Amino acid sequence: MKGMLLSASLLCLCAGVAHAAQTTLTIESWRNDDIKIWRETIIPAFEKANPDIHVVFSPSAPTEYNAVLDAKLKAGTAGDLITCRPFDKSLELYKAKQLISLNTLPGLQNFDAVAKAAWSTDDSKTTFCVPMASVIHGFLYDKKAFAELGISVPKTEAAFLAALDKIKASGKYVPLVMGTKDQWESATMGYQNIGPTAWSGETGRKGLISGKAQYNKGGFLTAFNSLAKWRPYLAPGYQALAYPDAQNMFAQGRGAIYPAGSWDIGTFRQMNPTLDLGAFAPYTIGTNKCVIDDHPDIGMGINAASKNQAAAKTFLSWVASDAFAQIYANALPGFFLANVKYTLKDPVAQEFVKWRTQCGKSFRSSYQILSRNANPNNENDLWNASSQLLNGTLTPQAAADMVQKNLASWYAPQKGK
Amino acid sequence: MSVSSTQSLSSARRTRRRPFPLHIVVFLAPALLIYTVVMIYPILASLWLSLNHTVNGVNTFVGVSNYQRLLGTELYVQPLMNALKNNLIFFVIHMLVQNPVGMLLAVLLTMKLRGTTVYRTILFTPTVMSVVVVGFAWKLILNPAWGVQRSLLTPLHLQSLDLPWLGLASSALATLSLISVWQNVGIPMLLFLAALVRIPEELYEAARLDGAGAWTVFRYIQLPLILPTVGIVSVLTFVGNFNAFDLIYAVQGAIAGPNFASDILGTLFYRTFFGYQLQPGDPNMGAAVAGFMLVVILIGLLIYLVAWQRRITEVQF
Numbered sequence: 001m002k003g004m005l006l007s008a009s010l011l012c013l014c015a016g017v018a019h020a021a022q023t024t025l026t027i028e029s030w031r032n033d034d035i036k037i038w039r040e041t042i043i044p045a046f047e048k049a050n051p052d053i054h055v056v057f058s059p060s061a062p063t064e065y066n067a068v069l070d071a072k073l074k075a076g077t078a079g080d081l082i083t084c085r086p087f088d089k090s091l092e093l094y095k096a097k098q099l100i101s102l103n104t105l106p107g108l109q110n111f112d113a114v115a116k117a118a119w120s121t122d123d124s125k126t127t128f129c130v131p132m133a134s135v136i137h138g139f140l141y142d143k144k145a146f147a148e149l150g151i152s153v154p155k156t157e158a159a160f161l162a163a164l165d166k167i168k169a170s171g172k173y174v175p176l177v178m179g180t181k182d183q184w185e186s187a188t189m190g191y192q193n194i195g196p197t198a199w200s201g202e203t204g205r206k207g208l209i210s211g212k213a214q215y216n217k218g219g220f221l222t223a224f225n226s227l228a229k230w231r232p233y234l235a236p237g238y239q240a241l242a243y244p245d246a247q248n249m250f251a252q253g254r255g256a257i258y259p260a261g262s263w264d265i266g267t268f269r270q271m272n273p274t275l276d277l278g279a280f281a282p283y284t285i286g287t288n289k290c291v292i293d294d295h296p297d298i299g300m301g302i303n304a305a306s307k308n309q310a311a312a313k314t315f316l317s318w319v320a321s322d323a324f325a326q327i328y329a330n331a332l333p334g335f336f337l338a339n340v341k342y343t344l345k346d347p348v349a350q351e352f353v354k355w356r357t358q359c360g361k362s363f364r365s366s367y368q369i370l371s372r373n374a375n376p377n378n379e380n381d382l383w384n385a386s387s388q389l390l391n392g393t394l395t396p397q398a399a400a401d402m403v404q405k406n407l408a409s410w411y412a413p414q415k416g417k
Numbered sequence: 418m419s420v421s422s423t424q425s426l427s428s429a430r431r432t433r434r435r436p437f438p439l440h441i442v443v444f445l446a447p448a449l450l451i452y453t454v455v456m457i458y459p460i461l462a463s464l465w466l467s468l469n470h471t472v473n474g475v476n477t478f479v480g481v482s483n484y485q486r487l488l489g490t491e492l493y494v495q496p497l498m499n500a501l502k503n504n505l506i507f508f509v510i511h512m513l514v515q516n517p518v519g520m521l522l523a524v525l526l527t528m529k530l531r532g533t534t535v536y537r538t539i540l541f542t543p544t545v546m547s548v549v550v551v552g553f554a555w556k557l558i559l560n561p562a563w564g565v566q567r568s569l570l571t572p573l574h575l576q577s578l579d580l581p582w583l584g585l586a587s588s589a590l591a592t593l594s595l596i597s598v599w600q601n602v603g604i605p606m607l608l609f610l611a612a613l614v615r616i617p618e619e620l621y622e623a624a625r626l627d628g629a630g631a632w633t634v635f636r637y638i639q640l641p642l643i644l645p646t647v648g649i650v651s652v653l654t655f656v657g658n659f660n661a662f663d664l665i666y667a668v669q670g671a672i673a674g675p676n677f678a679s680d681i682l683g684t685l686f687y688r689t690f691f692g693y694q695l696q697p698g699d700p701n702m703g704a705a706v707a708g709f710m711l712v713v714i715l716i717g718l719l720i721y722l723v724a725w726q727r728r729i730t731e732v733q734f
Binding site: 088179180181182183184235236237238239240241242245246248249366367371372373374375376377379380383384387388391393406409410 | 491492493496556559560561562563579580581582583584585586669670672674675676677688689693694695696697699702
């Protein structure tokens, strides 16, 4: 009996020692929606390949994340891995020396400059978070409605408008399902969706930052002009239609085309699994080749105060790998990874990812640098201007002038332009 | 106790030198303490915040320069004046609709109609409901995609009124004001009712003997006697409206669209202080907006005290 007790306690001791040799990594995140996927799918896959590292996913509420993270970092109780919001918020953390540089991390070479931009310094020399997920803009459509009216997927602006005319004439469907009440859709699903094609993607976006391009000239003005053409095709009362209203309307099959972000795929799959969903890329405007918004949304970096930096780097290298991409992208359809070597099961998600090889790539023009320190900032200005344009209270030129004037009022490279 | 003994007791007290009324301090202390901690201190702290400027977590005292920025740069003064103007419209609609309707309902409730208590309860119900619920309910009613607005108006051949009321710059603010009136009309109604029931029955009797109708009774008896309450209700409306935030936030969000057509000082304060979406918050400038709101409310109160309350003396019965 005594011997048994001794061996049992020895066994416990051994287990304790073995446990101590294992490093535990904690992940800070705002994605509490994904907790099940992380605990049941992603982390077990990593731990299987790396048995000496134990990972804990510990998210907080999205709205509280910034405040919670700041408090934890100050108190020294933050986890080893920090989920990064895109652009300024994470840059702030890097500048405050709370995140480390990941330039030497194996796997980071899998990402291109556009994918890394959201988590790099302004001169793009240092990257401090691994890009995890991005969202792509484009159009969703009801395949049943298209078949019924004999419409094929539009590739040019003229074909797009002709399709809308045909849908409107049939009277059965709302041609274009989007509201302007919440304002952000006008800019995000409208202006930033079709715009990159008009302003040649990165050329235009970088031109704004350097001061070479303006919102009230060239491609940026063209995009406002193109957006204004959507107006006759929106649902009755679209001025008071909010984002969930538009989602519901399209999910119920009352509309034909829905200007979308890829994150909507999951929503529609849930809301109405019988909806026959199709997708097409932003149409070409004039002679410009299509450019998609492949917008960075989630990244992951290492807490500078972490005692387990080696293990954290091992984990992030794995996050940068195709193995992680394969698991993550299928668990969350519509949140894509920047490295392409994985296969998606959802056909609509596949369609979105395909555009990366067919079109140019950029991201929303107002997110890097231009929305810093100004009130109202460039992003909010675009929301307002695009909504007023669609509501018919501003002409394309006036909308463009307003955005440009506000940007030039504080952003040095644009001053006097 | 007889009358004479009460008199002698009070005269005896008057002649004796009174000790310091310690019990008053003891009784007041808890309320004073709580009020100082939760009201006076935050107001002073907020004012102090508005006189500072924070860079990388370091506070520097900058005097009134935040206020100079607020009132002197186009980027701030334009939205501030827009919010102030919208706030005035919001207040005027309440004064023109909520309070007269509240008074009318109160007068009707004093007439001994059948089911008065039921009406009173029904009319007061929206007031006790959460603003979030009220905002959500009206958003649904006015929803252009499936709100009941269309199905209510179509049978009445009023399709021309089936407009996106909350989505048009011309109608959003008025619509929100009327939703707020609908919710809050119970408060002036109850206050007026409380004042009306205090009017002695003899006055009505005398009026009736003289052959006065309902309008004459209202014009020459009820209205003059509830004038002090009119003043109180106006001031409550004023303070409430210039502090308003919740309904507009619940229905339109902090960007108070379209194009800031429903932006009032409360939502402007929220956006400036806490930030919104990509807009970073600026607690110092936000506190300056709050300071501006405090000044506006104080001016309003001062006008009330000087121009109204000094002229009206409450009728004592």
